[in-house]
Amino acid sequence: MKNAFDCYQVNKNEQSEITADVESISHDDLPPGAITIRVVYSSINYKDALAATGQPGVVRNFPHVPGIDAAGIVVASDSDQFKVGQSVVVTSYELGVERWGAWSEFIRVQPEWIVPLPEELTLKESMILGTAGLTAAICVSSLLHHGINVNAGEILVTGASGGVGSFALSLLNQLGYSVTAVSSKIALQERLIELGAKQIIHPNEVNTGSKKPLLKAQWAGAIDTVGGSLLSHLIRSIQPEGCVAACGNAGGTELDLTVFPFILRGVTLSGIDSAWYPIEKRTALWQKLATDWKLPDLDSRARVITLDQVSKTVDSILNGSHQERTIIQIGEE
Numbered sequence: 001m002k003n004a005f006d007c008y009q010v011n012k013n014e015q016s017e018i019t020a021d022v023e024s025i026s027h028d029d030l031p032p033g034a035i036t037i038r039v040v041y042s043s044i045n046y047k048d049a050l051a052a053t054g055q056p057g058v059v060r061n062f063p064h065v066p067g068i069d070a071a072g073i074v075v076a077s078d079s080d081q082f083k084v085g086q087s088v089v090v091t092s093y094e095l096g097v098e099r100w101g102a103w104s105e106f107i108r109v110q111p112e113w114i115v116p117l118p119e120e121l122t123l124k125e126s127m128i129l130g131t132a133g134l135t136a137a138i139c140v141s142s143l144l145h146h147g148i149n150v151n152a153g154e155i156l157v158t159g160a161s162g163g164v165g166s167f168a169l170s171l172l173n174q175l176g177y178s179v180t181a182v183s184s185k186i187a188l189q190e191r192l193i194e195l196g197a198k199q200i201i202h203p204n205e206v207n208t209g210s211k212k213p214l215l216k217a218q219w220a221g222a223i224d225t226v227g228g229s230l231l232s233h234l235i236r237s238i239q240p241e242g243c244v245a246a247c248g249n250a251g252g253t254e255l256d257l258t259v260f261p262f263i264l265r266g267v268t269l270s271g272i273d274s275a276w277y278p279i280e281k282r283t284a285l286w287q288k289l290a291t292d293w294k295l296p297d298l299d300s301r302a303r304v305i306t307l308d309q310v311s312k313t314v315d316s317i318l319n320g321s322h323q324e325r326t327i328i329q330i331g332e333e
């Protein structure tokens with residue numbers, strides 16, 4: 001195992017300016033943990049873009065290494081659970097937030113966070129999915145759990161051109177749901193239809209600015225990756241007994257609502273947290289994503305970049321112009 005290796009490090013200087021670049025570190029710099037993994041691929045999620053720009057809500061200590069997603073090979077193990085040479089996936093928990101993350105040739109973590117790579121997935125495919133794919137799968141599971149089946153009616157997916165949104169579209173479509181995509185990128189109409197949307201509407205068609213406590217009940221369910229005003233309008237537009245799986249805050253964190261959608265229409269607001277999603281349920285969902293729910297075009301659904309190219313993608317995620325998925329190849333397969 002080589003001692004000096006590269007990572008993408010975020011620093012704060014004495015003037016409180018954030019800088020970020022590829023730096024060389026050593027194994028002694030890594031945090032403690034029973035398992036060391038050589039990272040082959042990582043990915044770029046919305047949370048990574050926040051970490052890469054030193055957002056105080058995400059990064060508490062500097063220097064910091066972003067990267068909430070890792071797929072790689074175990075190179076050192078003090079645990080019976082994982083063997084050297086085994087292919088594994090780690091997403092979230094504290095990775096890339098409280099703990100140095102996967103934009104690095106090596107990470108060190110505890111075994112409780114690790115999922116063995118399902119046989120039916122490649123390391124690359126697992127990172128094309130990454131936290132985005134897992135979160136979309138948790139959202140779909142939640143709709144199913146709340147009784148929103150394929151015959152329930154039209155399902156809305158917001159932020160449809162993004163990582164979570166694009167996988168939510170495709171998974172729902174593959175399962176037989178009729179899905180409407182909400183996207184600000186109307187120019188991507190054709191691609192959104194290819195991904196599984198029956199129709200595309202602009203966020204302003206949902207987020208009308210109406211203050212009415214209840215709006216026309218149009219949607220059987222929804223997966224929301226945007227939050228804020230769009231989500232509050234959406235909840236007011238859900239049919240009786242419908243459900244919204246809410247995972248995002250790219251468009252805001254406040255909800256302007258009354259209790260009426262809940263007490264007069266029986267609407268469920270299902271909060272989704274992939275970061276601390278329990279390991280047993282997480283392992284089962286990864287297996288589903290690798291088999292019954294596997295998307296046929298998975299391998300072609302991401303752009304592949306290297307560590308020294310992440311800054312541009314970070315900017316595009318933060319200004320809302322990024323599409324679907326970008327993964328980072330960090331090591332050889």
Ligand SMILES: NC(=O)c1ccc[n+]([C@@H]2O[C@H](COP(=O)([O-])OP(=O)(O)OC[C@H]3O[C@@H](n4cnc5c(N)ncnc54)[C@H](OP(=O)(O)O)[C@@H]3O)[C@@H](O)[C@H]2O)c1
Nearest residue numbers: 046159160161162163164183184248249250251273274320
């Ligand atoms: N709760 C969880 O466990 C969990 C897990 C993963 C992600 N998330 C959250 O889910 C959201 C999506 O994550 P992602 O990684 O899929 O991000 P992403 O790829 O950047 O997608 C975000 C999409 O949201 C839409 N959007 C609307 N308003 C926006 C704004 N003001 N700035 C940026 N985008 C805006 C855009 O889609 P259109 O242009 O198509 O409208 C954009 O493509 C984020 O809020 C993220 O924090 C939560």
